[in-house]
Structure formats: structure tokens, C-alpha cells
Amino acid sequence: MFGLNFELILLGIPGVIVAITLHEWAKSMTAYKLGDKNVKSAGRLAPNPFKHMDILGFFFKVMWGFGWGQPVKLNPFSYKDRKTALVTVFSVAFLANILIGILFAIASTLWFNQFWMDFFQSELHFRIWQVLRLAAVANVSLALLSFVPIYPLSGSFLLNAVAPKASLKMASIEKIAQLILAFFIILGGAAQSFGWLAHRFLSVFMATLFS
Numbered sequence: 001m002f003g004l005n006f007e008l009i010l011l012g013i014p015g016v017i018v019a020i021t022l023h024e025w026a027k028s029m030t031a032y033k034l035g036d037k038n039v040k041s042a043g044r045l046a047p048n049p050f051k052h053m054d055i056l057g058f059f060f061k062v063m064w065g066f067g068w069g070q071p072v073k074l075n076p077f078s079y080k081d082r083k084t085a086l087v088t089v090f091s092v093a094f095l096a097n098i099l100i101g102i103l104f105a106i107a108s109t110l111w112f113n114q115f116w117m118d119f120f121q122s123e124l125h126f127r128i129w130q131v132l133r134l135a136a137v138a139n140v141s142l143a144l145l146s147f148v149p150i151y152p153l154s155g156s157f158l159l160n161a162v163a164p165k166a167s168l169k170m171a172s173i174e175k176i177a178q179l180i181l182a183f184f185i186i187l188g189g190a191a192q193s194f195g196w197l198a199h200r201f202l203s204v205f206m207a208t209l210f211s
Contacts, residue, residue, distance in 0.1 A: 038074070
């Protein structure tokens with residue numbers, strides 16, 4: 001909490017905006033394609049960051065690497081097969097963040113390979129590389145943390161789809177779980193855990209791709 005690097009925080013903002021917007025927009029578009037018209041009336045079909053951002057979730061993601069977007073209010077009665085639909089909505093959002101994270105990682109690697117000699121002469125090239133790398137980590141980490149089954153994270157919707165009884169039990173302790181999660185985030189545990197996982201995933205993938 002007290003070792004924040006505000007320079008890196010600023011450089012990470014573009015990636016956070018892309019990650020959250022893409023995640024929530026992908027969920028909205030998938031839900032709409034499956035027959036849920038509520039997302040259209042809520043204005044969630046446009047890839048407009050202001051439609052998908054949650055102020056507190058954005059702040060947490062920027063400051064501590066663990067955050068969320070404005071939850072998409074799904075209508076479970078819109079789907080012929082509710083369980084399959086909710087799992088599909090979750091899966092598309094997860095895969096969208098993984099895919100864009102990989103693309104950012106590839107872009108950062110290509111940029112590094114092209115301009116690494118200029119890093120010593122031009123700070124701009126180095127900063128662009130940092131923005132691309134941070135965007136890759138932001139997207140992959142958001143995809144991974146979406147499995148956490150605590151509202152407003154996407155994992156709560158997934159849990160509700162695959163295990164309704166467990167979801168009800170989680171809902172009964174939701175406030176306590178959210179409070180514990182908030183302390184875990186602020187103390188840096190979430191960023192270290194999911195940031196490390198995102199870095200490991202990208203490192204292995206890029207090493208395989210460019211080997």
C-alpha cells in the first residue's frame with residue numbers, strides 16, 4: 001500500500017481502461033446476442049468506457065491492480081438455457097481479456113526488439129513499451145481475477161450459474177467477503193498474487209511464441 005509507484009500507475013491507466021471496458025462490453029454483447037435486451041436499454045452495447053466503468057473498481061484496479069467494472073445487469077429469464085447462457089457470457093469476457101492481453105504482450109515484445117537500443121537515448125520508446133506491457137498484464141490479471149466469486153466480480157455470476165446453492169451461501173456473507181477482499185487488495189496481496197500469475201502466463205506464452 002505504501003510502496004506505490006505513481007509513475008507506473010499513470011502509465012497503467014490506458015491498459016486498465018481497455019481491460020475493464022472490453023470485459024464488460026464483451027459480456028453485454030454476448031448477453032444481447034443470446035436474447036437479453038436489458039443490456040441494450042442500459043446502454044451497455046457501445047464500447048464506451050464511461051458506460052462500463054465503476055469508479056471504485058477503476059480506482060482499485062489502477063492503484064492496486066485488482067478492480068472491476070460496472071456490473072452488467074443480466075435478465076436470467078431472457079435465456080432458453082440460463083446456465084449455458086451465463087457460462088457463455090462469462091467465458092467470452094474472460095477470453096476477450098486473455099486475447100487482447102496476448103496482443104498487447106506481442107506488441108510490447110516487438111516494440112522492445114525494434115527499439116531497445118533507443119531506450120538509452122529516447123525515454124519515449126521506453127515509456128511506450130511500459131504502457132504496452134502494463135496493458136498486457138492488466139488484461140490478463142482481470143481475466144484471472146474474474147473467477148473470484150465475490151460480487152461485483154464476474155465470478156459471482158459464474159458461481160450463480162454453475163452452483164446456485166453455493167451462490168446463495170456466498171450471498172449470505174457477501175458484505176464480510178467484500179470487506180476482507182478490500183483489505184486484501186489494499187494490502188497488496190491481490191496485486192502480488194494475480195499480477196504474478198499474469199506475468200507468468202505471459203512469460204511462458206511469449207517464450208513459446210518467440211522461441
